[in-house]
Amino acid sequence: MPLELPALPYDRTALEPHLSGETLDQHHGHHQRALIERVNALTAGTELDEAPLEAIVRKAQGELFDHAAQAWNNAFYWHSLRPSAAGGSGPKGALGEAVTRDFGDVDTLRARFNAVALRQFGAGWVWLVQRPDGRLGIVATANAATPLTGDDTPLLAVSLWEHAAYPDYRDNRPRYLEAFWQLVSWDSVAARLR
Structure with missing residues (x-):
């Protein structure tokens, strides 16, 4: 089963005024989504196509590592933050x-x-x-x-x-x-x- 873009742990505007909904749309909705899609493309039909993201990061090299690690880093980052309110x-x-x-x-x-x-x-x-x-x-x-x-x-x-x-x-x-x-x-x- 392909990896899916994990949902943000809060609403896209919950970090305002410090980080805007526009920034989260670009960072999460565009960049992180593209990373997940590329990981799925690179793992399709391989031994890693059913692996969780963390396992892919630990085993991957080259382009697959770059995309998988960056996707993992981004998910970690979102969970390091809490809504402003x-x-x-x-x-x-x-x-x-x-x-x-x-x-x-x-x-x-x-x-x-x-x-x-x-x-x-x-x-x-x-x-x-x-x-x-x-x-x-x-x-x-x-x-x-x-x-x-x-x-x-x-x-x-x-x-x-x-x-x-x-x-x-x-x-x-x-x-x-x-x-x-x-x-x-x-x-x-x-x-x-x-």
């Missing part, structure tokens, strides 16, 4: 303790994360990850690369692809990052801790 605060519980232990506080985490995102050249992702030893770290990946294929557990991601922010922020990555932090779902991040 949901409100929210910083990390609590075990996640809050880990942030304090490894960064000092959430403001320092944000500053370090943003610094990595602002240094990243071109398209890619910045991730908050949990290392195998339990400590938290920040990594940048270019293009479709993902921590899913390594030893780190991805906890939070921001897309640095142009279509993730251009309709709303043009080339102003600092403003996009400020908007991103207004939408982070700390509950989703906490649920990913090992």
Whole structure:
């Protein structure tokens, strides 16, 4: 059975005013849909044509990896965010303790994360990850690369692809990052801790 584009976990306008419905239409409805369609075309008739997306990412190489990993990264990104109206605060519980232990506080985490995102050249992702030893770290990946294929557990991601922010922020990555932090779902991040 071919993969289907997963539905957004909220309405297309739920992230406004930080990310517009137009941006979600382009990013999810157009780009992510095209990625899924290409994965389906590349896996048709192969041993991976019935595999879930995560398994395809872990086994694929070349063009199939690029499309599958980017589709997985995008789905992960949407589940890292929460609707603007949901409100929210910083990390609590075990996640809050880990942030304090490894960064000092959430403001320092944000500053370090943003610094990595602002240094990243071109398209890619910045991730908050949990290392195998339990400590938290920040990594940048270019293009479709993902921590899913390594030893780190991805906890939070921001897309640095142009279509993730251009309709709303043009080339102003600092403003996009400020908007991103207004939408982070700390509950989703906490649920990913090992």
